[in-house]
Amino acid sequence: MLKKLYLQSKITSMKKFNFLQAILMVPLILAALSIQFACSKKIDVQKVPAVTTNVITGITARSATSGGNVTSDGGATVTAKGVCWSTAQKPDTSKAHTSNGAGTGAFLSDLEDLTPNTTYYVMSYAINIMGTAYGNEVTFTTLPSQFICGDLVTYEGKTYRTILIDSQCWFQENLNVGTRINGSVNQTDNGLLEKHCYNDEESNCDFYGGLYQWDEMMQYVTTNAQGICPSGWHIPTDADWTTLTDYLGGESVAGGKMKEAGFNNWASPNTGATNSSGFSAFGAGNHSDVGFDYIMRYAFFWSSSQDNAGPGFSWSRTPDYTSEELYRGSGNKGNSFSVRCLHD
Secondary structure, eight states, X not given: OHHHHHHHHHHHHHHHHHHHHHHHHHHHHHHHXXXXXXXXXXXXXXXXXXXXXXXXXXXXXXXXXXXEXXXXXXXSOOOEEEEEEESSSSOOTTSEEOOOOXXXXXXXXXXXXXXXXXXXXXXXXXXXXXXXXXXXXXXXXXXXXXXXBTBOEEXXXXXXXXXXXXXXXXXXXXXXXXXXXXXTSOOOSSSSOEEBOGGGOHHHHXXXXXXXXXXXXXXXXXXXXXXXXXXXXXXXXXXXXXXXXXXXXXXXXXXXXXXXXXXXXXXXXXXXXXOTTSOOXXXXXXXXXXXXXXXXXXXXXXXXXEOTTSTTEEEEEEEBTTOSOEEEEEEETXXXXXXXXXXX
């Protein structure tokens, strides 16, 4: 009996000891779990690199400079870094991007082949085995196109040569934009850019350019000198034509220096034609209340300046096939003349 009581007492003591031991172990277990969780959480945050995006510098019409700084590799080697850009927000490496080496640290990136006067969004990136990280997004706008006279100008699907004459940059060809309508129909303010083509043949517009009534050319705003010319260009004023005329030696000889030489586009004798200015005027004729007339004999060029002495009239310039003169005349706004654009 005594032996049995002793064994029971010992078992009870052991149970009490194990229970107390278990209670004492709980804080240690919780502490260990906390440390393990904290370490695990830290690894999750750093599994991809950390990278920031530079501000944009060196902005031109077609390029800019950016870059970034990989401040952490996330615990794995950074295998690629650079910047990506797009005209939409949140660009990624599936869009245009640079490749600026590997590893951590700062880097510079050149953004090229951009479109003038366009807003872009830029984000840096860094890649390691765990994935791709992106930096903060920055934005910038490229400058307007940096035109140099002599460059080609593409406008409404057609390309025009340009020529510098003294300080003025001119289209070297007559403007040809809009939808052809018959010469028997007036061009109107109907939201559709319209033109006349000599003898109602589109091929004549392709070669000689369109013929425009004054209001249509001005787009029905008498003070808007741009008219139907592209942005950055305008319909020459009467004063602009005078500047050209004076530079070429005055009205008595300017026409010859503006006319294309030979008889491909002018009737004989095409007096005094040298085209020494490079203006390359053709005998495109015109359209008036008597119909189409004067092809290969005269060219009629509108100005944007109204002749206040004659209501319904505007100043124009006219070279012709029998003289080297350049005539300043007052044309009826209802007539359809050629248009040359002048750079602002």
